[in-house]
Amino acid sequence: MKKLRNIIIIFSSTILLNCCTTNQTGEVDDEKENSGGESTQLEYSSEYQHNLNVIYFIPSNRSPNPDYHLRLSKILLNGQNFFNSWMKHWGYGDRSFGILKNQDKKLIKIINIYGKYPNTYYPYEGGHSNIKKEIDAYFSDNPEERTSEHYLVISAVNTIDPNEVQNSDVPFYGIGGRWAYALDYPGMSIENLGASGTTGFEATKWIGGLLHELGHGLNLPHCGEKVSEKNNPSFGTSLMGGGNYTYGKTPTFLEHSSCAILNNGQLFTKTPKSFYTPNATAKILNINADSDNTNINISGTFQSNIPVTDITFYNRPENNTGGYTAMTWVGKPSNNNTFSIEMPLDEFREKGNLNYEFSIILHHENGMNTWSSYGYKFENDLPIINFGDRDEFDKSNWQIIDFSSEEISGEGSINGKAINLIDGDIETYWHSRWTNNLTNYPHHFTIDTNNSLHASGFSIAQRNGARKIKNFKIEISNNNTDWEPIYNGTLANVPGKQYIKLPETTSFRYFKFTAKSSYDQLEFAALAEIGVFKD
Structure with a gap:
């Protein structure tokens, strides 16, 4: 059954079409119509059990940007379709992140929260904690408005100059697998994706960046693409790698490993289910690792108190701390909790003489992910495997x-x-x-x-x-x-x-x-x- 959220909007007979309202209490902001002063009930619905909490945050010395509700709705609905296409591609079905929307107006539910302080109180470095306190206070007073444990917080930036947007000093990152922070500036529009010059570049950077950070808010780590994917025009650049600079401009995709995590995520289910509790207690019981002139071969067994649906094999080059160029493979566990994978050497984009961190990530059906990490290296383009049971x-x-x-x-x-x-x-x-x-x-x-x-x-x-x-x-x-x-x-x-x-x-x-x-x-x-x- 679809979930409904009903918002009552009082219209003035002098209001223009497509004007937006905001208020100090954090109520949902909806597009207005010239309704002759009558109240109109706008319904938001979703087929998902849990939905993304979208917050538009306005510091006290800033104001909402024109048409932000319509523009951000288009951006996030575009992103929802993008996630959906790759979930289907990797075999996880017709699903994406849940979001409350009005089907007639093509608008998503956005909650406005006006900050108590000017923007300098919410800087890039550490400002997310001050924003979060005010958001938590709002949901404490309005618990019925919280629709999941995942939040996208978009800060209003009142300038369109690219240099000023770049230097706006607002939080723009993901925190803890649940919170994502991004920004909105006047004219940030889905229609500008792929445009030439500065307009298109800025649209890709900030819209692609918003979806990249949203990925972090949905539990996704950084990961890059393998050689064959980079060279395939149907794939291109991983969204969780450098995709924030390619989205809407050149081919961009979600890695299999990203979708394996989303598959168990709270926002991706249409049926009742518990998430993130109890904590997953899991460990690798034994691991065998070797290499030949063709593959790195990994096998072993694990134990876990929560069933595991998929396993990611994550290879991060040591020269890339954030994992933006990490290459990943995904496998299924067997019925007796064994695993194995062959990782072809010609799929590695970086070899030479380079250390790697190798992680086995168990994806649990309640949305938890447990990591076990090891180390190996390449010497003269050949892997030297110095882990595996002894x-x-x-x-x-x-x-x-x-x-x-x-x-x-x-x-x-x-x-x-x-x-x-x-x-x-x-x-x-x-x-x-x-x-x-x-x-x-x-x-x-x-x-x-x-x-x-x-x-x-x-x-x-x-x-x-x-x-x-x-x-x-x-x-x-x-x-x-x-x-x-x-x-x-x-x-x-x-x-x-x-x-x-x-x-x-x-x-x-x-x-x-x-x-x-x-x-x-x-x-x-x-x-x-x-x-x-x-x-």
């Missing part, structure tokens, strides 16, 4: 017998302590001391394995967060007195396990790990786990 020695009798420092309070009740390095859980971590008597590089710890190990190498897991270690060395000993340097190297700047292969199999009881520098160039160090493997 036969590791049992650590139950290991002891941390020395460390330069540990953080016992600032990282919570569990994290920070050195013992986390050998607890078998890569979600916990050791952190150098910082709350009291800050310690500087180098940082170290020493482990007694309580046995003589005949080892092939070390497994090292960076923390899934900040303070990743860059350069390090490992020394070994059989008596905790005489030490032999065995390895100097650089860890990849990615979470998850990395495997350090020794030049030859070596026997030892004790080993000392020394962190020599960090990726963030600060004095703090953190590490999740360390182990030793054998062939």
